[in-house]
Amino acid sequence: MRAIRKPSPNHLPIAGYALLARETTPSAIVRYLDQYVIGQDEAKKVLAVAVYSHYRKIATLRNEQGLIGKSNVLLVGPSGTGKTLLCDTLSRMLNVPFVTADATSLAQTKYVNEEIEAALQRLLDKADGDVANAQHGIIFIDEIDKLKATNAQSGTSSGESVQHALLKIMEGSPVKLTGNQYIDTGNILFICGGAFVGLENIMAKTHGFGFIATSADDNQNILDRLNKRVKPTDLFEFGLIPEFTGRLPVIAKLHDLSKPMLVSIMSVAKNSIYHQYIEIFRGEGVELNIGRRVFEQIAEIAMEYKTGARSLRGIFEELITPILYLIPDNPEICKVEIDSLFEDARFFKRKPACNGHGDCPP
Ligand SMILES: Nc1ncnc2c1ncn2[C@@H]1O[C@H](COP(=O)(O)OP(=O)(O)OP(=O)(O)O)[C@@H](O)[C@H]1O
Ligand SMILES: [Mg+2]
Known part of the structure; x- marks a missing residue:
């Protein structure tokens, strides 16, 4: 179940690399995560499918610019329930460059773009300086909920301005690094995580069975699932700007641990x-x-x-x-x-x- 990079007939080659081994299917990813992360079955599945489909898309759906429709992921869940652990474990399993950036430290500096460049530089280092490989890496941005759109204190950046800076790279843009190297972020997968304290209250206010039509024929399980979903509007109300949540189409919830x-x-x-x-x-x-x-x-x-x-x-x-x-x-x-x-x-x-x-x- 190891992800390997060497091209072979069994692997999906792109720019000379097989990003995910054939056997690295979503269920194989979940089985690996299961060994280290207890519970959180839904989040594991969502993450596994997002990662799998990301690399499938890169291998099969490249358009002329080499950009794909990305499904960046947002992990929402209470503190200490496994968000960071999930991503760390995933990074150990996949043989793709993987770095973590902390949104809190991005907001604590006036020089957000420099911090973002530093994270991309670390991704390039993880790829042993191979730009093509780094451009298919994963960036995990932790504590994203700390970027609420509030006013900045002096010497720091407002959460909103950090969101705008992140938007650009999540969308995909060429970023100049030291040594005149450029890295295009178009095919980098972004996973964001945050505890979003208070989001449950917002959801409790906005989620009623009223927001989708119900009839006697509706499957109660499906209705329950839809109603438990975090909606983009919940995230706006929490303090993320609409453009930012728009770049995080896949949302997975982690639950309290029993x-x-x-x-x-x-x-x-x-x-x-x-x-x-x-x-x-x-x-x-x-x-x-x-x-x-x-x-x-x-x-x-x-x-x-x-x-x-x-x-x-x-x-x-x-x-x-x-x-x-x-x-x-x-x-x-x-x-x-x-x-x-x-x-x-x-x-x-x-x-x-x-x-x-x-x-x-x-
Ligand atoms: N589901 C889990 N399975 C196994 N260990 C876990 C799980 N959740 C948390 N842990 C343990 O608790 C520690 C903290 O978890 P983690 O850093 O993943 O929390 P988090 O969800 O990222 O919290 P925060 O929002 O505060 O960053 C982990 O290092 C791990 O030891
Ligand atoms: Mg964490």
């Missing part, structure tokens, strides 16, 4: 914090065993903090730090078991015949 999802994030996802600490303890010759109850307790606390999965690591590390403090000084410990956040951990001592896999009785 308790079982938070438990999975800590203990099931590839590279989860539990797996990381199991490895750290194994490096000390100690088996780490944490019961599901502990993860549920941590998830319950994290839900109260209302920062999505963000607070999980902090709470988990608070639990594990005093134990990890003890381990290196006590080589006789071969196993640690934790059954509850509110009970002491149990330590098992190594016996002379211990095989280092935690089989010793306490």
Whole structure:
């Protein structure tokens, strides 16, 4: 399921490159994302199809100028629910140049265009200086909701002026970089992400079943889905300018994470914090065993903090730090078991015949 770039009969060649391997289908992209990102099935599908169709269009629908009708993506969802993680994971999977820019830092400078040029320069660097390859890259602009059309403070740019600056490159224009090189942004895919705090309230005001005709024959599921969609008008009301939202035709929503999802994030996802600490303890010759109850307790606390999965690591590390403090000084410990956040951990001592896999009785 690796994306490769070397031309071969099985791949879609463009300007000497096969951008996506044949086997990198939307479902293959989703399967890859599933390993690292828990839940958010709808956003994964939307993102996977957008990326897939972007590269299919480049390969098959090039017009004379080499420009395609782009489907840039907007990811909307509460803080800490996986927007940035989705894009980071996607970038690891795809073998296309991928950079992240932060809208907040774009708005904190007077020199927005220079910041944008710097992001394009980074894209070119990621493409090893190959302009043609960089022109098919992906730019993720995070915290886009911070670009509300409000007045700028001195030394900064207004959100609206940053939106205008971004519009130009999202639309597609040649941008001059250092060394007299030009990069055309026409076929670069833009993914924007933002928490859009308050958007739910705007949607609750504007979305009624009234905005689409309903009849007894209407499929309730389809109606529900349509009504849950973020409409461009919701984004205008939030503070994005119409021209900007017009360049983001694909909108995917991420949802709040449930308790079982938070438990999975800590203990099931590839590279989860539990797996990381199991490895750290194994490096000390100690088996780490944490019961599901502990993860549920941590998830319950994290839900109260209302920062999505963000607070999980902090709470988990608070639990594990005093134990990890003890381990290196006590080589006789071969196993640690934790059954509850509110009970002491149990330590098992190594016996002379211990095989280092935690089989010793306490
Ligand atoms: N759905 C998820 N699956 C697995 N891990 C997740 C998920 N959501 C969040 N996380 C964890 O929480 C951390 C923060 O998530 P992320 O940076 O993707 O949030 P975000 O949606 O971009 O939030 P913000 O709007 O504040 O930028 C990630 O590094 C990851 O460890
Ligand atoms: Mg983020």
